[in-house]
Amino acid sequence: GRVVFVLLLVKGTIWALSLGSGTSGGVLAPLLIMGGALGGLESAWFPDEGTGFWPLVSMAAVLAGTMRSPFTAMLFAVELTHDLNLLLPLLIAAAVAHAVTVLVLRRSILTEKLSRRGFHVSREYAVDPLEILMVKEVMDTAPSVLPVHVTARELASSLAEGGLRKGQRLYPVIDGTGNLAGVVTRSDMERWAKETAHSSSPQTLWEIVHRDPVTAFPDETLREVIYRMSRSGRTRLPVVERGSTRRLLGKISLRDMLKARARHLEEEERRERILPFKAVLPAWLRPKASRP
Numbered sequence: 012g013r014v015v016f017v018l019l020l021v022k023g024t025i026w027a028l029s030l031g032s033g034t035s036g037g038v039l040a041p042l043l044i045m046g047g048a049l050g051g052l053e054s055a056w057f058p059d060e061g062t063g064f065w066p067l068v069s070m071a072a073v074l075a076g077t078m079r080s081p082f083t084a085m086l087f088a089v090e091l092t093h094d095l096n097l098l099l100p101l102l103i104a105a106a107v108a109h110a111v112t113v114l115v116l117r118r119s120i121l122t123e124k125l126s127r128r129g130f131h132v133s134r135e136y137a138v139d140p141l142e143i144l145m146v147k148e149v150m151d152t153a154p155s156v157l158p159v160h161v162t163a164r165e166l167a168s169s170l171a172e173g174g175l176r177k178g179q180r181l182y183p184v185i186d187g188t189g190n191l192a193g194v195v196t197r198s199d200m201e202r203w204a205k206e207t208a209h210s211s212s213p214q215t216l217w218e219i220v221h222r223d224p225v226t227a228f229p230d231e232t233l234r235e236v237i238y239r240m241s242r243s244g245r246t247r248l249p250v251v252e253r254g255s256t257r258r259l260l261g262k263i264s265l266r267d268m269l270k271a272r273a274r275h276l277e278e279e280e281r282r283e284r285i286l287p288f289k290a291v292l293p294a295w296l297r298p299k300a301s302r303p
Contacts, residue, residue, distance in 0.1 A: 019048035026041040038078070042074050071084040072107070076112040081105035143232070145230060149267045151263065155182060157184050157216060158186075160216070162216075170200075181197070189258055190251075229250055240265060248264075
């Protein structure tokens with residue numbers, strides 16, 4: 012028992028350090044060894060069902076849970092032993108392990124490294140474009156922004172001269188360091204500038220700024236952002252850096268995401284376009300067009 016425990020501890024530590032460091036390494040063989048060692052420890056407390064029963068069941072359970080492939084683990088164990096009487100215990104162990112990891116872990120060990128590199132893999136057979144496109148790929152990186160201390164007269168003058176983008180409905184407001192201080196809609200801004208432009212006391216835009224806006228991050232998927240839009244009722248979000256500074260990077264709207272989805276679908280259609288049969292034939296085999 013002590014030798015098996017040392018094997019499990021050493022193998023698990025080396026494997027975790029190898030994968031955690033970012034290097035490429037095997038997954039199947041270490042999982043089988045650790046699962047078998049765990050079963051060897053379990054056989055000291057569990058009922059005696061024969062030599063190798065608990066190591067085999069534990070090996071299949073570990074494989075099914077970590078790789079999210081219960082049927083593969085069952086077939087692998089049966090192929091090793093050729094004992095069909097093990098199907099029921101293997102089915103129970105693999106199903107329970109798979110259910111636990113689905114509830115506890117966000118993704119399998121096979122896709123975790125891809126996720127850390129920014130590539131999000133969906134579980135469905137059809138890949139959702141909103142799941143694989145990031146905010147930084149579709150956001151507007153040069154929106155019109157307003158300084159927090161701009162006065163009503165300056166703003167009215169800028170609006171009259173066309174200094175602000177007319178199609179933009181949400182304007183990020185930044186402080187002196189370029190960090191996001193809040194947002195203001197164009198309708199609120201125009202109404203405020205019209206009402207206070209001739210006021211005797213100078214008033215700044217800070218008075219009407221929404222100071223706690225819903226934001227997005229550049230490394231998020233479009234699916235996360237569209238869920239946030241649906242919960243908050245906002246269709247335009249400023250994009251900021253992660254952290255306490257909230258440095259403004261751009262702006263993303265629902266229209267930007269729809270354009271990105273349409274572009275992705277167009278690329279898929281172009282890639283799946285069927286090549287005409289006569290296009291792959293040699294020139295001397297192609298039928299000649301009949302002349303009128």
